[in-house]
Amino acid sequence: MGSPDMENIEIAQTLREVANLLEILDANPFRVRAYRNAIRTVQEHAVPMRKLVEEGADLTELPSVGKGMAENIAELVETGDLSLIDQLIEENPALVDRDVVSSLIEITSIPGIGPKKVRKLWEDLGVESVEDLKEAASEGRVAELEGFAKKTELRILEEIDRLATRTSRFRLGDVDELLPPLLDHMRGVEGVRRVEVAGSYRRRRETVGDIDLLVLADDAMAASEGLTSFDGVDRVIGAGGTKTSVSLRSGLQVDLRVVPDESWGAALVYFTGSKEHNIKLRQRALDRGLRVSEYGVFEIPPEEKDDVVGERGVASSGAIVAGATEEDVYESLDLPWIAPEIREDRGELAAAEEDGLPDLIEVGDLKGDLHMHSTWSDGRNTIEEMLAACAARGYEYFCMSDHSKALAMVEGLDAVRLRQQWAEIDGIASRQPEIRILKSMEVDILKDGSLDLEDELLEELDWVTVSIHSFFGLPAAEQTERVLTGLSHPQVNVFGHPTGRIINRRGPIEIEIDEILQACAEYGVAVEINSHPNRLDLRDTHAWRARELGVPITISTDAHRAEELDLIRYGVEQGRRAWLTPDDVLNTRPLDELLSWAAS
Numbered sequence: 001m002g003s004p005d006m007e008n009i010e011i012a013q014t015l016r017e018v019a020n021l022l023e024i025l026d027a028n029p030f031r032v033r034a035y036r037n038a039i040r041t042v043q044e045h046a047v048p049m050r051k052l053v054e055e056g057a058d059l060t061e062l063p064s065v066g067k068g069m070a071e072n073i074a075e076l077v078e079t080g081d082l083s084l085i086d087q088l089i090e091e092n093p094a095l096v097d098r099d100v101v102s103s104l105i106e107i108t109s110i111p112g113i114g115p116k117k118v119r120k121l122w123e124d125l126g127v128e129s130v131e132d133l134k135e136a137a138s139e140g141r142v143a144e145l146e147g148f149a150k151k152t153e154l155r156i157l158e159e160i161d162r163l164a165t166r167t168s169r170f171r172l173g174d175v176d177e178l179l180p181p182l183l184d185h186m187r188g189v190e191g192v193r194r195v196e197v198a199g200s201y202r203r204r205r206e207t208v209g210d211i212d213l214l215v216l217a218d219d220a221m222a223a224s225e226g227l228t229s230f231d232g233v234d235r236v237i238g239a240g241g242t243k244t245s246v247s248l249r250s251g252l253q254v255d256l257r258v259v260p261d262e263s264w265g266a267a268l269v270y271f272t273g274s275k276e277h278n279i280k281l282r283q284r285a286l287d288r289g290l291r292v293s294e295y296g297v298f299e300i301p302p303e304e305k306d307d308v309v310g311e312r313g314v315a316s317s318g319a320i321v322a323g324a325t326e327e328d329v330y331e332s333l334d335l336p337w338i339a340p341e342i343r344e345d346r347g348e349l350a351a352a353e354e355d356g357l358p359d360l361i362e363v364g365d366l367k368g369d370l371h372m373h374s375t376w377s378d379g380r381n382t383i384e385e386m387l388a389a390c391a392a393r394g395y396e397y398f399c400m401s402d403h404s405k406a407l408a409m410v411e412g413l414d415a416v417r418l419r420q421q422w423a424e425i426d427g428i429a430s431r432q433p434e435i436r437i438l439k440s441m442e443v444d445i446l447k448d449g450s451l452d453l454e455d456e457l458l459e460e461l462d463w464v465t466v467s468i469h470s471f472f473g474l475p476a477a478e479q480t481e482r483v484l485t486g487l488s489h490p491q492v493n494v495f496g497h498p499t500g501r502i503i504n505r506r507g508p509i510e511i512e513i514d515e516i517l518q519a520c521a522e523y524g525v526a527v528e529i530n531s532h533p534n535r536l537d538l539r540d541t542h543a544w545r546a547r548e549l550g551v552p553i554t555i556s557t558d559a560h561r562a563e564e565l566d567l568i569r570y571g572v573e574q575g576r577r578a579w580l581t582p583d584d585v586l587n588t589r590p591l592d593e594l595l596s597w598a599a600s
Helices: 008-024 029-044 049-054 067-079 083-091 098-107 115-125 130-138 150-165 172-187 220-228 261-272 275-287 326-332 348-353 383-392 415-431 455-460 476-487 513-523 540-549 562-577 591-599
Strands: 192-197 210-217 233-238 243-248 253-258 290-293 296-299 320-322 397-400 436-444 463-467 526-530 553-556
Touching: 008 029, 008 067, 008 083, 008 098, 008 115, 008 172, 029 067, 049 067, 083 098, 098 115, 098 130, 115 130, 130 150, 172 192, 172 210, 172 220, 172 562, 192 220, 210 220, 210 261, 220 233, 220 243, 220 253, 261 275, 261 290, 261 296, 261 320, 261 326, 275 290, 275 348, 296 326, 320 326, 383 397, 383 415, 383 562, 415 436, 415 455, 476 513, 513 526, 513 540, 526 540, 526 562, 540 553, 540 562, 553 562
Parallel strands: 210 253, 397 436, 436 463, 526 553
Antiparallel strands: 192 210, 233 243, 243 253, 290 296, 296 320
16 A cells, blocks of 8 residues: 555555545444544644654654554554555455455545445445446436435436546645655755756646656766655656656656756746747747757757747757756747746736736735634634734734534534634733734525624624535536625625635536626625635636636635644645736735725
8 A cells, every 4th residue: 555655645645544444344433533633643743754753753642643553654654554454354354355445445535425325335235346336326226225315326426427537637735745755865866966846836736747857967877766766666667868757656757857957947948838838939939030949949040940840859950049047048039037837828928028927926925814713613723823823924914714603513603602702812812912813704605695694793703704615516506696695795705715626526516607706896705715735716717817807816724723824825826827916815915904995
């Protein structure tokens, strides 16, 4: 199930698979919960488990990690595997082997099918794989089971089809966890002078297909051997010369290219992309009698004028004009440097030519975070702890926006508890006036479009975020009408994570997004870019449309623990891809301006 020196994200994934398997096997709930709690500890811990194990640290000092769990983590770090899996197979002969285990766990990746439902499907219908489930659902046998229904069966088939068409792209946040050990390793290879990641990763797309790794090195073969010797490599796809490709144990493919100094900037432009951006650059070069490729920018000799030029892998016999830096490459085409996030052929070359590139938003422009949770609902830190974390980040204000009562499973607040929370906020504010705590709430839009909080309480809040957390499967027309009704309430300030998607896990709700954004413009409601890398909701294209319509945007973390406040950078990167400037984002404003906007 892995390889030695696993990263925290991989250890957590393996522990999650074990927890799901134990639940499928109807194990003691306390045992299952122990794994779930340990998963959170591993995910949240800033130091890699492999370093703690290497240093001989006592893992039992970590929250929710007992002696047995510490041994599991150490075994994963040292061997990349858990003998517990084989033990469970031996104790449960019906599992047969690890292939069956993997197939059962894969079923839990289908939205709405948790381990308990997998157990029922397995025991009652003999379902051992996604293929088995699709066959059973197609034949109508799933709807006959207790706890299932025809609607559930149809939804299962839809989700299976969605899984089949899902690309094997990695979420940006996951790649950010997987890459640092590789980059540290490559920078330590003798003779390697510079390492940069290009491709969609550098453009900060929400998902990444593979990694283009560019290297300046004194010895290309030494750099290649450096990559293939990395502990995280599962297999070598190809090696030699200036290009080497490997697959990491996570499945992420890394393509290493050793680049000459004089071509570094041109290669970085080329391999950063996007393809469409590069096509426009090549055409612009042709218009100036130049050829641009990953090797550099070259003059086109007269005898080559009629040839097809600018193709990948084609150098030029003409004199080199630029190539050592990205700035030189763009300058040779009469353009300023263009930020990687906006190299998507959405008009950036025309804007650059007219000196009209946007002053893109940066993390330092934000003066507060307008969406986070505390221990009053499903957060892990108290209000005072969240305040300290916000103050440490230099914020002027933040919204304490716990869930409303519709989310009973996370102890959403009713009227009584909300007023109790306000009293606590007042007490904290009197002791720590250096940062303003805005009384807020993430209020559910109920199925009929009404809001999950009484009007008199809504009027007393400083800031109201409304969101969808239930009935995701409503038809588009009904879902859109539900949202429009909710947004029309005069106390609503912002629509939180508007499409409800979880990247690579749950698709967006079916709404007419353009109709929603136009309504937001009419009602004076902002839309949120939720910064969690699992969400990044709104999409960059939707945020672009919001900007066009003049809809204000907030960039917030939806943090459920203090450390997650750092996720704000992902929302900012998403905003940059949508060409957002500080003026487009509400929480770049000083407190008085923000409250004035809310009141208006």
